[in-house]
Amino acid sequence: MKVYISATLQNFIGKNHVIEAPEGDLWSVLKFLTEEYPDAKQVLFDEDNNLRKFVRIYAGNEDRTTTDMWYKTLSGEEEVLILPAIAGGANDSIINDVRMKAQSLDDDEIKRFEKHLLLKEISVKGQKRIKAARVIVCGAGALGSPVIQYLAAAGVGTIKVVDENEVALEDLQTQVIHGSRDVRRPKVASAKDTVRNINRNIGFEAENAALNAENIEQIFDGYDLVIDCSDNYKLRYLINDACALLDIPVVFAAIYQYEGRVSIFNHNGGPCLRCLYPEPPEPGLVPTCAAGGAISPLPGIIGSIQANEALKLIIGIGEHLDGKMLIMDSLYLHTRILPVKKDSNCPLCGLSKTILSVEEFDYDDFCGLKEPDEETPVEGLTPEELTKRMDSGEPLTIIDVREPHERAIMRFPNAIIIPIGQLARRMKELDPEVDTVFICKSGKRSILAINTLREAGYEGNMYNLKGGFDAMKDIVLSHEGAWL
Ligand SMILES: [Zn+2]
Numbered sequence: 001m002k003v004y005i006s007a008t009l010q011n012f013i014g015k016n017h018v019i020e021a022p023e024g025d026l027w028s029v030l031k032f033l034t035e036e037y038p039d040a041k042q043v044l045f046d047e048d049n050n051l052r053k054f055v056r057i058y059a060g061n062e063d064r065t066t067t068d069m070w071y072k073t074l075s076g077e078e079e080v081l082i083l084p085a086i087a088g089g090a091n092d093s094i095i096n097d098v099r100m101k102a103q104s105l106d107d108d109e110i111k112r113f114e115k116h117l118l119l120k121e122i123s124v125k126g127q128k129r130i131k132a133a134r135v136i137v138c139g140a141g142a143l144g145s146p147v148i149q150y151l152a153a154a155g156v157g158t159i160k161v162v163d164e165n166e167v168a169l170e171d172l173q174t175q176v177i178h179g180s181r182d183v184r185r186p187k188v189a190s191a192k193d194t195v196r197n198i199n200r201n202i203g204f205e206a207e208n209a210a211l212n213a214e215n216i217e218q219i220f221d222g223y224d225l226v227i228d229c230s231d232n233y234k235l236r237y238l239i240n241d242a243c244a245l246l247d248i249p250v251v252f253a254a255i256y257q258y259e260g261r262v263s264i265f266n267h268n269g270g271p272c273l274r275c276l277y278p279e280p281p282e283p284g285l286v287p288t289c290a291a292g293g294a295i296s297p298l299p300g301i302i303g304s305i306q307a308n309e310a311l312k313l314i315i316g317i318g319e320h321l322d323g324k325m326l327i328m329d330s331l332y333l334h335t336r337i338l339p340v341k342k343d344s345n346c347p348l349c350g351l352s353k354t355i356l357s358v359e360e361f362d363y364d365d366f367c368g369l370k371e372p373d374e375e376t377p378v379e380g381l382t383p384e385e386l387t388k389r390m391d392s393g394e395p396l397t398i399i400d401v402r403e404p405h406e407r408a409i410m411r412f413p414n415a416i417i418i419p420i421g422q423l424a425r426r427m428k429e430l431d432p433e434v435d436t437v438f439i440c441k442s443g444k445r446s447i448l449a450i451n452t453l454r455e456a457g458y459e460g461n462m463y464n465l466k467g468g469f470d471a472m473k474d475i476v477l478s479h480e481g482a483w484l
Helices: 007-012 026-036 038-044 097-101 107-112 123-132 144-154 187-198 216-220 233-246 297-315 383-392 404-409 445-455 468-483
Strands: 002-005 018-020 055-059 080-084 134-138 158-162 203-207 225-228 250-256 259-265 324-329 334-339 379-381 397-400 436-439 462-465
Touching: 007 038, 026 038, 026 055, 026 080, 097 123, 123 297, 134 144, 144 158, 144 187, 144 225, 144 297, 158 187, 187 203, 216 233, 225 233, 225 297, 233 250, 233 259, 250 297, 259 297, 297 324, 379 383, 383 462, 383 468, 436 445, 436 468, 445 462, 462 468
Parallel strands: 002 080, 134 158, 134 225, 158 203, 225 250, 379 462, 397 436, 436 462
Antiparallel strands: 002 018, 055 080, 250 259, 259 324, 324 334
């Protein structure tokens, strides 16, 4: 069976990244390892033969360190991972000593950052590293709100925020860097005002632009760290790839409803997003945070962990989430940290790389965002066209594929409710002689619904409501009486 050795231990285990051990239980695997590599014994065990406290042992994805499962026979598939804590220290900082020493703190700064200076792990040197740091935050939304504010408050010398959107009313529930008066302002402008109010002395660069394959390297170039606070798969892969190619670590986080995840990619030879998820899910299959909702404090909690990881990387202290992913369920207060393995077949950071430039990679195709093939276009109706057809009274079937909680906000008049998962099975309920219109929240899952039925062999005319229910909400409200 396979035993994975974390980078910090490899020097003691013949520089091996993975060891093949005879099948057995955890105890026999460790015994084999320490007999084969006596140096490893001293690192992993104390004089009394107890596992040292800074070592974690995983089998499969489970941390078995302090469980009573050491003598349980492992199945061949349960790979063992030995993961010692990474010791902190200035050597681990992403800001080198030359840049740290070039900084000085004035009296105001010594007062302002007093609580950092009191921490022996940070102190003056750490604060100077923070001041020297140049950090990019991708997205001034829900996760960006705590990240930008805490990094500014902590004294990060240069913060660049990239976001092309304007503040909308529905953003305010989670995006606490913006206020009611900021609605319809560019998010970067609103974020800049908040940051100026926190700390006037740091450099703030507002990049009111959409990141794309053409501009990302130029926007990221010269920065020490990227914080991924974006909200879609295309951007996440683009950020991951650009950072791997430019050798910049990424602090990644994602939220959905009550759950948040944080990890660090491209750091110290650790894994990247592609090692973890070689491909994004099909569009519409997994709702985004925007479509699925999120409880207000969740981005605050998860973004704060992101900011904390960023500062630890800058100062060079503590244990990092590289090679690990923290998963927090805020509904049941369940938190776990799972190992993330580097994939030697990763096209970006593996042994034989095939992605050498972001400009040559087709992100739309990779993320399934290309318009469907010409032979099977999905016909769309605008809200106005659908309104006209509904008003005319001609036969028309309307299928609402939204989730129950989305329908609870407002139902669509005269619609039949069929979740996407049941469509193929319930195809008989549709009359192929009658035109059918599919409705979801934003007009993407409804395309998936039409393609699902096509694949199942349905031959009637199908239309997608362009922009989804969101685009038609106002018309539905004003017509309600007439259509019910
Ligand atoms: Zn990778």
